[in-house]
Amino acid sequence: MIGNLTKEQISNMLSSQMIGRIACCDVQKPYIVPIAYAYDGKDIYCQTTEGKKIRFMRENPNICFQIDFSNNITNWQSIIIYGKFEELSQKETESAREFLVNKIMPLMTNSKIHGYEHWEAREQHLDDSHRVKPIIFRLKIEEISGKYHRT
DSSP, X not given: OEEEOOHHHHHHHHHHOOEEEEEEEOSSOEEEEEEEXXXXXXXXXXXXXXXXXXXXXXXXXXXXXXXXXXXXXXXXXEEEEEXXXXXXXXXXXXXXXXXXXXXXXXXXXXXXXXXXXXXHHHHHHSOGGGOOOOEEEEEEEEEEEEEEEOO
């Protein structure tokens, strides 16, 4: 049976996962990549560095975001989100970073480096020509839908 997920099921699924796929587009072609995220019940928050997806989203803030969960080919759930990319201001960055760390880090193994400390260390120990500055952004949800298939 194929059906639509309820708003509550969509919210629960978004809250329980940590990897989604973000699709953005320049004038020529679409681009889709996996990204770690955190959902606050209203918007999606992500952290990355300068690159193709940030360049594309700055030029065209319209995005599509997708997550899924499957047990097998006939038992799955999928969510599609349409929204807008918003790069956060310096003032918003600290609370968003803390939110991301608190949501994502408990899901990682003990052998992983704590992400927040990792970014801080990189910023402090690299000279200006090699500094990697994290970019925190929000995906403002405009439209959301979810489907499921169960046998």
